[in-house]
Amino acid sequence: MPIYEYQCAACGKRTEAFHRSLGSAKRPPCEHCGSAKTARALSRFATPKSDAQVMEQYGTPDPGAGPDAYKDPRQIGRWAEQRFDEMGVEMPAEAKQMIDAARSGELPDPVKDL
Ligand SMILES: [Zn+2]
Incomplete structure (x- = not known):
């Protein structure tokens, strides 16, 4: 219906x-x-996010990093760093710690499930 x-x-x-x-x-x-x-x-329920909207919301992977950018631990948090950089704000210490931990292989639980 x-x-x-x-x-x-x-x-x-x-x-x-x-x-x-x-x-x-x-x-x-x-x-x-x-x-x-x-x-x-337009119904909220009938408008799934387009790729462009997802990119806009979550940031784009590094050009040249390839389609696996998000799976490469070294790329984790890269866009977040860039965002904070663009805004001229220093990244909160907790966020930085999480990214550092993730890059060294200690993925937080939600990321492990991907
Ligand atoms: Zn009315």
Whole structure:
């Protein structure tokens, strides 16, 4: 069953509506203020992250490091360092320790599971 979201033009809040089929889509009134000025909004559930968005969020691997960059212990935390560098901020000591530990093979548990 498709779930649609409708954005209210009056109050800006979203109303979720369930439809039995794609053909029966009918705009519901805003459940927050009752306004009929609602418009289809892209559903959060129906928009998986694109590669570009993932890159944007997690940073890009070093060019030339190859597709295994993330698996190479020496590359761990590299983008994080670059991010902090770009922002002109010093990386927190805990983050640095974790990265150092990871590079020397002591992967934190969540990373081991990859
Ligand atoms: Zn509204």
